[in-house]
Amino acid sequence: MATRQEAPVHEVRPTTQELKIPARFIPQPVLEPGHTYSSITDHISSIVLRRRMPMIWYIGITLSFLLVLVMIAAIAQLLIVGTGIWGINHPVGWGFAIINFVWWIGIGHAGTLISAILLLLRQEWRTSINRFAEAMTLFAVACAGLFPLLHTGRPWYAYWMFPYPNTMTLWPQFRSPLIWDVFAVSTYATVSFLFWYTGLIPDLATLRDRSNSFVGRKVYGMLAMGWRGSAKHWYRYETAYLLLAGLSTPLVLSVHSVVSFDFAVSNLPGWHSTFFPPYFVAGAVYAGFAMVLTLSIPFRKIFNLEDFITIKHLENMGKVMLATGMIVFYAYFMEAFFGLLYTGDVFERYTQVNRMFGPYWKMYWVLILCNGLAPQMMWIRSFRTNPVMLFITAQFVNVGMWLERFVIVPTSLHRDFLPSSWGMYHGTRWDWALYIGTIGFFFFLLFLFIRFLPMISIFEMRTLVPQSHGSEFSEADEAAPQEA
Numbered sequence: 001m002a003t004r005q006e007a008p009v010h011e012v013r014p015t016t017q018e019l020k021i022p023a024r025f026i027p028q029p030v031l032e033p034g035h036t037y038s039s040i041t042d043h044i045s046s047i048v049l050r051r052r053m054p055m056i057w058y059i060g061i062t063l064s065f066l067l068v069l070v071m072i073a074a075i076a077q078l079l080i081v082g083t084g085i086w087g088i089n090h091p092v093g094w095g096f097a098i099i100n101f102v103w104w105i106g107i108g109h110a111g112t113l114i115s116a117i118l119l120l121l122r123q124e125w126r127t128s129i130n131r132f133a134e135a136m137t138l139f140a141v142a143c144a145g146l147f148p149l150l151h152t153g154r155p156w157y158a159y160w161m162f163p164y165p166n167t168m169t170l171w172p173q174f175r176s177p178l179i180w181d182v183f184a185v186s187t188y189a190t191v192s193f194l195f196w197y198t199g200l201i202p203d204l205a206t207l208r209d210r211s212n213s214f215v216g217r218k219v220y221g222m223l224a225m226g227w228r229g230s231a232k233h234w235y236r237y238e239t240a241y242l243l244l245a246g247l248s249t250p251l252v253l254s255v256h257s258v259v260s261f262d263f264a265v266s267n268l269p270g271w272h273s274t275f276f277p278p279y280f281v282a283g284a285v286y287a288g289f290a291m292v293l294t295l296s297i298p299f300r301k302i303f304n305l306e307d308f309i310t311i312k313h314l315e316n317m318g319k320v321m322l323a324t325g326m327i328v329f330y331a332y333f334m335e336a337f338f339g340l341l342y343t344g345d346v347f348e349r350y351t352q353v354n355r356m357f358g359p360y361w362k363m364y365w366v367l368i369l370c371n372g373l374a375p376q377m378m379w380i381r382s383f384r385t386n387p388v389m390l391f392i393t394a395q396f397v398n399v400g401m402w403l404e405r406f407v408i409v410p411t412s413l414h415r416d417f418l419p420s421s422w423g424m425y426h427g428t429r430w431d432w433a434l435y436i437g438t439i440g441f442f443f444f445l446l447f448l449f450i451r452f453l454p455m456i457s458i459f460e461m462r463t464l465v466p467q468s469h470g471s472e473f474s475e476a477d478e479a480a481p482q483e484a
Contacts, residue, residue: 031128031307031308031310031461031464031465032306032307032308032310034307035307035465036465037462037465040308040458040461040462040465041206041210041458041462043304043308044308044454044455044456044458044461045203045206045207045210045454045458047303047450047454047455048207048451048452048453048454049207049210049211049212049216053450053451054302054303056302057302057447057450057451060443060447061443061444061447061448063440063443064440064441064442064443064444064447065440065444066440067436067437067439067440067441067443067444068437068440068441068444069437070433070436070437070440071433071434071436071437071438071440071441072437073433073437074430074433074434074437075146075150075434077430078150078430078434079155082153083150083151083153085428085430086427086428086430086431087425087426087427087428087431088425089423089425090421090423091413091414091416091421091422091423092409092410092413092414092423092424092425093413094151094409094410094413095409095410095425095427095431096427096431096432096434096435097147097148097150097151097434098147098148098151098262098405098409099402099405099406099409100143100144100147100402100405100434100435100438101144101147101148101151101259102259102262102280102405103144103287103401103402103405104140104141104143104144104147104438104442105140105141105144105185105255105256105259105284106256106280106283106284106286106287106288106401107136107140107284107287107288107291108136108137108138108140108141108144108188108192108284108288109137109252109255109256109281109284109285109287109288110133110136110137110285110287110288110289110291110292111130111133111134111135111136111137111138111140111192111288111292112134112137112188112192112195112248112249112251112252113252113285113288114126114129114130114133114134114292115130115133115134115195115196115199115245115248116195116244116245116246116248116249116252117245117249117252118130119241119242119245120242120245120246120249124464125312125313125316127457127460127461127463127464128305128308128309128310128313128456128461129292129296129309129313129317129456130199130457130460131196131199131200131454131455131456131457132295132296132299132446132449132450132455132456133288133292134192134195134196134199135196135445135446135449135453135455136288136291136292136295136446137192137196138189138192138193138196139441139442139445139446139449140291140442141185141188141189141192142189142441142442142445143438143439143441143442144185145185145189146438147438148178148181148182150434160172161178161179161182162182177258177261177262177265178262180258180261181258181259181262184254184255184258184259185255187251187255188251188255191244191247191248191251192248192251194244195241195244195245195247195248198237198240198241198244199241199457199460200223200453200454201223201224201225201227201237202227202229202237202458202459203453203454203457203458203459204220204223204224204227204453205220205224205227205228205229206454206458206459207220207454208220208221208224252281252285253281256277256280256281256283256284257277257278257280257281259280260276260277260279260280260281261276261277263276263408263412264276264277268412268413268416269345269347269348269350269351269412269416270339270348270351270352270355270408270411270412271408271412273335273338275331275334275335278327278331279327279328279331282324282327282328282331283324283328283331283401283404285320285324286321286324286325286327286328286371286397286401287397287398287401289317289320289321289324290321290393290394290395290397290398290401291394291398292317293314293317293318293321293390293391293393293394294391294394294395294398295446296309296313296314296317297314297387297390297391297394298391299450299455300387301387303455305456308456308461309456311385311387314384314385314387314390315381315384315385317390318378318383318384318390318393319378319384321375321378321393321394321397322375322376322378322379325371325372325375325378325397328371328372328404329371329372332368332371332372335352336352336356339351339352340352340353347416347417350415351411351412351415354411354415355407355411358411358415359414359424360406360407360410360411363403363406363407363411364407364411366399366400366403367400367403367404367407369396369400370396370397370399370400370403371396371397371400371401371403371404374393374396374397374400375393375396375397377389377393378393410425413425
């Protein structure tokens with residue numbers, strides 16, 4: 001006698017509204033529900049493959065190109081006349097060039113941190129922001145590399161800093177921090193470029209297959225290097241990507257530590273400090289995440305990427321910015337404590353007093369406001385999840401980190417050991433022209449990147465689809481063929 005089979009009973013789970021769970025305890029998604037493999041590919045690739053960009057893109061690239069022309073004019077004037085057009089003098093031999101070099105290197109650190117370290121830690125919230133953060137790293141390093149090159153006064157002899165074989169046996173001075181910078185920054189730029197380009201290869205193949213332009217198919221095809229999405233391709237890709245992530249991780253700590261040695265290895269009061277390496281690394285990550293927020297918040301609005309760059313991404317970046325900001329603020333306290341109370345060196349004590357109450361006192365206290373007090377708003381969750389408040393806080397940090405470098409460089413140089421050699425430093429119009437011009441150069445490269453390459457990783461976003469759908473993820477979506 002056959003027994004009747006009962007219909008399976010589906011478990012009905014109560015919703016968060018029925019359980020009355022507060023919103024702050026509900027985990028936010030890294031990808032909003034409702035997207036499939038094809039919808040993600042269509043949305044991200046359409047930004048690159050569309051015929052016309054939004055009007056704000058044309059306005060932005062035009063303004064940034066005008067600033068690039070200002071940079072070119074400033075460099076041309078420098079090469080024709082010499083470094084005398086800058087405000088550097090005796091005793092302040094380092095000015096805007098070194099300030100801006102350290103500032104730009106710091107901005108580039110967030111890209112490597114998001115891409116490499118968060119990848120090794122399996123943090124999925126990096127997926128939506130790692131691509132343009134990596135591009136930001138490359139463009140920031142390109143801007144930073146200009147300043148020490150031009151600061152030497154004879155950039156056409158820059159190859160002297162590399163140990164190349166030559167008949168005169170002129171070898172670089174490896175005990176010089178300038179040589180350490182050359183090797184550290186060039187290694188950082190090379191590994192960052194390889195890491196960025198390796199991650200682009202599957203998406204370049206997608207653009208190759210979807211482009212309606214003959215030139216586009218050929219260019220993207222060459223850049224994709226024959227990618228077909230086979231198992232062998234994916235295996236080699238993942239192996240190379242993880243190896244590059246492992247190589248990039250120590251660079252986050254080493255590069256800005258080496259940059260801090262430019263100051264720490266000297267015997268000058270205000271610079272000769274052992275905590276400069278961790279202080280500079282924390283400050284670099286701090287400035288880098290502020291710049292990522294500065295870029296990601298407008299991008300998600302202009303290109304309708306709110307489903308991909310969610311509030312969770314912004315909140316997590318706000319948390320990282322708060323954590324690194326507290327480290328930097330602690331370093332300010334320690335610097336004041338050692339300089340004023342702990343040291344027995346009268347010159348070190350005077351340097352700290354001069355920073356706080358000397359001719360540049362406004363710079364110091366605005367720095368404390370921007371870097372120490374303004375980010376304290378990130379303790380409040382409603383501020384961390386508000387894009388407008390995050391954007392405003394990021395601008396405070398951008399200004400504060402530049403002022404930090406200004407306070408470190410001229411205030412330690414302009415009044416050192418002998419009052420007879422004291423002087424003042426002010427940037428000239430050519431200093432400001434070169435600095436503002438590099439900002440335009442940075443955004444010009446960024447706008448070109450947005451136009452011709454996907455600013456969000458397509459294939460990595462597709463890996464989040466099953467998680468975003470949860471139990472509602474259909475078998476049809478799961479069986480859908482994944483495009484390259």
